Amino acid sequence: MIKLHNIHKSYHVGKESLHVLKGIDLHIKEGELVSIMGSSGSGKSTLLNLVGLLDNYDEGTYHLDGNLMKNLTENQAAYYRNRFLGFVFQSFNLISFKNAQENVALPLYYQGVKREERNAIALEYLDKVGLKPWAEHMPNELSGGQKQRVAIARALASKPKLILADEPTGALDTTTSYEVMELLKEIHHEGMTVVIVTHEHDIAEMTQKVIHLTDGIIEKITEH
Amino acid sequence: MFNRDNWIEIWSTIKSNKLRSVLTAFGVFWGIFILIIMLGASKGFEDGLNENFEGIATNSAFMWSQSSSIPYKGYNAGRRWTINNYDIKSIKTLVPDLDLIAPRLQGSFNDSGENVVYGEMKGSYSVFGDYPEYFQIIPIDITSGRSLNQRDIDEERKVCVIGEDIVEEIFRGTDPIDEYIEVDNVYFKIVGVAHPKTQMNIGSNPKSTVYIPFTTLQKTYGYGNEVHFFCFTAKKDVMVEEVEEDIKAFLLKQHDLSPEDTKAIGGFNMQKEFIKLNGVYKGVSFLSWIVGLGTLLAGIIGVGNIMLIVIKERTKEIGIKRALGAQSKMIRNQILFESAILTVFAGFFGLFFSVAFLELVSMISDEATKDAFIHFVPEANLRMGLAALVILILGGIFAGLFPASRATSIKPIDALRDE
Numbered sequence: 183m184i185k186l187h188n189i190h191k192s193y194h195v196g197k198e199s200l201h202v203l204k205g206i207d208l209h210i211k212e213g214e215l216v217s218i219m220g221s222s223g224s225g226k227s228t229l230l231n232l233v234g235l236l237d238n239y240d241e242g243t244y245h246l247d248g249n250l251m252k253n254l255t256e257n258q259a260a261y262y263r264n265r266f267l268g269f270v271f272q273s274f275n276l277i278s279f280k281n282a283q284e285n286v287a288l289p290l291y292y293q294g295v296k297r298e299e300r301n302a303i304a305l306e307y308l309d310k311v312g313l314k315p316w317a318e319h320m321p322n323e324l325s326g327g328q329k330q331r332v333a334i335a336r337a338l339a340s341k342p343k344l345i346l347a348d349e350p351t352g353a354l355d356t357t358t359s360y361e362v363m364e365l366l367k368e369i370h371h372e373g374m375t376v377v378i379v380t381h382e383h384d385i386a387e388m389t390q391k392v393i394h395l396t397d398g399i400i401e402k403i404t405e406h
Numbered sequence: 407m408f409n410r411d412n413w414i415e416i417w418s419t420i421k422s423n424k425l426r427s428v429l430t431a432f433g434v435f436w437g438i439f440i441l442i443i444m445l446g447a448s449k450g451f452e453d454g455l456n457e458n459f460e461g462i463a464t465n466s467a468f469m470w471s472q473s474s475s476i477p478y479k480g481y482n483a484g485r486r487w488t489i490n491n492y493d494i495k496s497i498k499t500l501v502p503d504l505d506l507i508a509p510r511l512q513g514s515f516n517d518s519g520e521n522v523v524y525g526e527m528k529g530s531y532s533v534f535g536d537y538p539e540y541f542q543i544i545p546i547d548i549t550s551g552r553s554l555n556q557r558d559i560d561e562e563r564k565v566c567v568i569g570e571d572i573v574e575e576i577f578r579g580t581d582p583i584d585e586y587i588e589v590d591n592v593y594f595k596i597v598g599v600a601h602p603k604t605q606m607n608i609g610s611n612p613k614s615t616v617y618i619p620f621t622t623l624q625k626t627y628g629y630g631n632e633v634h635f636f637c638f639t640a641k642k643d644v645m646v647e648e649v650e651e652d653i654k655a656f657l658l659k660q661h662d663l664s665p666e667d668t669k670a671i672g673g674f675n676m677q678k679e680f681i682k683l684n685g686v687y688k689g690v691s692f693l694s695w696i697v698g699l700g701t702l703l704a705g706i707i708g709v710g711n712i713m714l715i716v717i718k719e720r721t722k723e724i725g726i727k728r729a730l731g732a733q734s735k736m737i738r739n740q741i742l743f744e745s746a747i748l749t750v751f752a753g754f755f756g757l758f759f760s761v762a763f764l765e766l767v768s769m770i771s772d773e774a775t776k777d778a779f780i781h782f783v784p785e786a787n788l789r790m791g792l793a794a795l796v797i798l799i800l801g802g803i804f805a806g807l808f809p810a811s812r813a814t815s816i817k818p819i820d821a822l823r824d825e
């Protein structure tokens with residue numbers, strides 16, 4: 183599903199240049215549940231963002247589902263994000279003036295799905311994450327765990343090939359974290375490829391494969 | 407692009423950002439409001455001015471004799487002289503660019519009190535002796551009967567045209583035609599009633615004037631062949647000033663006055679006054695355009711400005727939308743549509759309220775300024791308003807253009823990171 187070869191990425195701040203990813207080689211197969219571990223600043227988010235086509239890389243090659251992702255125009259990137267990828271963020275990133283159902287329906291809007299249909303699909307996914315009764319609620323009326331479940335429903339709604347989650351439990355307490363992880367595992371069981379960035383060991387334990395990132399290089403990969 | 411979903415999306419963002427939507431809209435509302443008000447007021451001013459000159463031959467002038475100011479040919483300065491019938495006749499033949507000439511005489515100068523009598527009723531009014539040509543230069547409306555004509559002049563008929571106030575006051579509104587009134591002890595038959603066409607008074611207000619054939623008045627008042635003053639027009643495409651010069655030169659020579667004597671002849675040039683007032687109007691109109699367009703421009707810049715702030719405020723939202731697969735075209739169009747809709751909506755309100763406001767003002771001022779020098783009735787120019795609205799819509803889109811390109815030039819990851 184994901185094939186990275188010798189990926190390099192630097193950030194330029196003023197005249198300074200910060201070499202963050204220093205040659206990443208990685209292969210994530212379809213249907214895998216993978217976590218990326220590493221200390222703060224090791225480049226986990228950077229890696230996930232360029233896998234998520236939110237940012238570009240300087241060197242190397244990246245194949246997503248067999249397609250080379252290089253020098254994409256912004257619109258091409260938007261297309262792949264919309265069709266191939268589902269995002270779950272640490273800070274949920276729901277749109278504050280849209281209710282739960284509308285938030286979930288948003289990626290379908292960008293796919294050109296008709297209104298009635300996308301609302302029905304949105305409701306279906308809210309049901310899947312156990313939030314059907316909250317469909318009409320605004321984000322600020324939901325708890326952190328509920329928000330993250332709405333975000334997961336939104337990531338799933340567009341039927342992506344891959345879910346990318348950057349510290350999905352980072353803002354949640356332990357119980358809620360485990361609930362969210364259960365949900366992600368369930369999705370994985372249904373055949374979805376899931377990549378989770380975390381720095382919590384117990385969360386990483388729940389995945390099949392842990393990629394340890396240290397200072398921009400993959401130190402080791404452990405399998406459970 | 408124009409499907410229901412897009413409208414709902416746009417409407418929901420407008421609704422969810424109420425304060426800035428209202429602020430944006432207000433700038434535009436105010437811009438168009440002021441523009442329409444200014445243009446309406448200046449139009450009212452223009453109409454008022456034109457009304458004053460309505461029907462008046464603007465290429466006309468008046469002239470009368472005054473005392474000489476330079477000793478000449480043995481005469482002392484300060485000599486009084488008078489214009490006479492012979493002068494008028496000579497001017498007619500000697501000045502080729504002259505079109506019309508109408509000598510005038512005023513009845514009695516001493517405010518002798520009640521000089522007009524009808525049975526028991528009395529009143530004091532101006533009395534003028536006129537040629538029909540005069541009414542071609544300074545027109546009056548004849549509301550009943552007829553005006554003075556050449557036969558009245560030729561036959562020195564004892565007929566008169568009276569102003570409507572005289573009918574009101576002496577005849578109490580009853581039909582005065584063919585009645586006889588006594589004017590300075592001479593009986594005249596009333597043949598017509600006059601209503602002034604303009605607020606301009608030459609010598610007297612037509613409403614309270616008795617017009618008598620020139621020749622009749624000259625005889626009955628014992629004026630000999632004297633002329634008090636005369637008015638005249640220039641032929642088409644000739645400045646009346648040129649004719650004025652020719653006539654002056656003739657009169658100075660004819661009456662043994664120094665060619666340098668500028669005080670011996672008094673005058674009033676309608677064309678000059680008209681041009682002067684026209685200049686005032688042009689200034690007012692220009693000013694109102696400047697101010698109106700300036701305000702409008704400020705409104706449009708305001709929209710752009712607020713949109714820019716909005717984009718900054720909503721960077722994260724835009725980042726999320728792009729992460730979810732929104733094409734930059736969609737983001738850009740949405741912003742453009744938002745600003746266009748806001749401007750159209752606000753502009754429409756501005757148009758509506760300014761027109762309503764002008765209607766209200768004109769309703770009041772129509773009555774209030776009826777007899778004032780300028781009859782001020784502001785009038786909304788709808789064509790101009792719509793033109794302004796089109797400018798506004800284009801402006802609104804233009805105002806959205808810069809923020810929109812800003813919004814889509816930010817990398818999605820940076821937009822997401824924005825707090």
Ligand SMILES: Nc1ncnc2c1ncn2[C@@H]1O[C@H](COP(=O)(O)OP(=O)(O)OP(=O)(O)O)[C@@H](O)[C@H]1O
Pocket residue numbers: 193194195200202220221222223224225226227228229381
């Ligand atoms: N936009 C940016 N501009 C400049 N430097 C950046 C930028 N984003 C990240 N960095 C730097 O790159 C390095 C890696 O950042 P990254 O966010 O990938 O770390 P991380 O492993 O996700 O850390 P954390 O666990 O704290 O989230 C850090 O040193 C960070 O300061």
Ligand SMILES: [Mg+2]
Pocket residue numbers: 226227228
């Ligand atoms: Mg991170």
